[in-house]
Amino acid sequence: xxxxxxxxxxxxVQEGRISILNCDYTNSxxxxxxxxxxxxxxxxxxxISISSIKDKNEDGRFTVFLNxxxxxxxxxxxxxxxxxxxxxxxxxxxxxxxxxxxxxxGTRLKVLA
Amino acid sequence: SQTIHQWxxxxxxxxxxxxxxxxxxxxxxxxxxxxxxxxxxxxxxxLFYSVGIGQISSEVPQNLSASxxxxxxxxxxxxxxxxxxxxxxLCALWTGxxxxxxxxxxxxxxxx
Numbered sequence: 001x002x003x004x005x006x007x008x009x010x011x012x013v014q015e016g017r018i019s020i021l022n023c024d025y026t027n028s029x030x031x032x033x034x035x036x037x038x039x040x041x042x043x044x045x046x047x048i049s050i051s052s053i054k055d056k057n058e059d060g061r062f063t064v065f066l067n068x069x070x071x072x073x074x075x076x077x078x079x080x081x082x083x084x085x086x087x088x089x090x091x092x093x094x095x096x097x098x099x100x101x102x103x104x105x106g107t108r109l110k111v112l113a
Numbered sequence: 114s115q116t117i118h119q120w121x122x123x124x125x126x127x128x129x130x131x132x133x134x135x136x137x138x139x140x141x142x143x144x145x146x147x148x149x150x151x152x153x154x155x156x157x158x159x160l161f162y163s164v165g166i167g168q169i170s171s172e173v174p175q176n177l178s179a180s181x182x183x184x185x186x187x188x189x190x191x192x193x194x195x196x197x198x199x200x201x202x203l204c205a206l207w208t209g210x211x212x213x214x215x216x217x218x219x220x221x222x223x224x225x
Contacts, residue, residue: 006156032212034212034213034214036216041201041219041221042218042219043117043203043205043216043217043218043219044157044203044216045216046213046214046215049212049213089156089157091157091214093212095212098145098162098164098170099145099207099209099212099214100147100159100162100172101147101159101205101207101214102159103149103156103157103158103159104156105155105156106156106157
């Protein structure tokens with residue numbers, strides 16, 4: 001049972017354009033959502049997060065949008081840079097519980113110079 | 114700030130051999146600790162998590178086990194490795210002060 005899904009395994013974007021990575025979840029108990037960036041042979045690094053009480057959170061070039069009714073979140077990167085090329089994972093958790101982080105399958109982003 | 118140490122970075126083990134991966138953390142007390150696995154073509158699968166010494170929750174039935182003998186030590190073990198145990202194993206922690214989890218650098222395990 002995949003509670004967090006990233007349906008696009010890969011995405012290619014031209015440098016300077018917008019990258020949009022999508023994530024869907026099924027568990028309505030999730031109340032906190034996170035995006036991580038991962039390079040090969042390294043651990044994921046935290047990028048940005050959003051609480052379920054918000055619908056948008058912005059940090060520099062990165063913005064996360066949350067649509068609770070659709071159980072959907074997205075990460076926007078504007079403008080995209082070649083250094084953004086990595087695998088991006090979305091994750092979700094229930095903050096009133098044991099903080100068990102459930103991850104999606106990841107989207108490999110390639111930013112073309 | 115917290116630090117996660119995982120070793121070894123890479124490991125090649127024959128089928129049927131035992132496994133012990135160690136994760137130690139610094140800079141925090143009483144963290145939640147997690148073992149994740151990234152298998153080829155798959156996402157980050159939560160294997161085990163621990164909220165304290167001796168407390169282990171298993172997320173998926175499998176050939177692996179975990180133990181937390183000390184507050185800052187989390188061990189992933191197997192008595193007999195299978196080919197399907199190959200993957201990238203990641204230890205993570207949650208300190209309770211923030212809402213994000215922090216990850217170690219991982220161990221690449223190849224079972225041959």
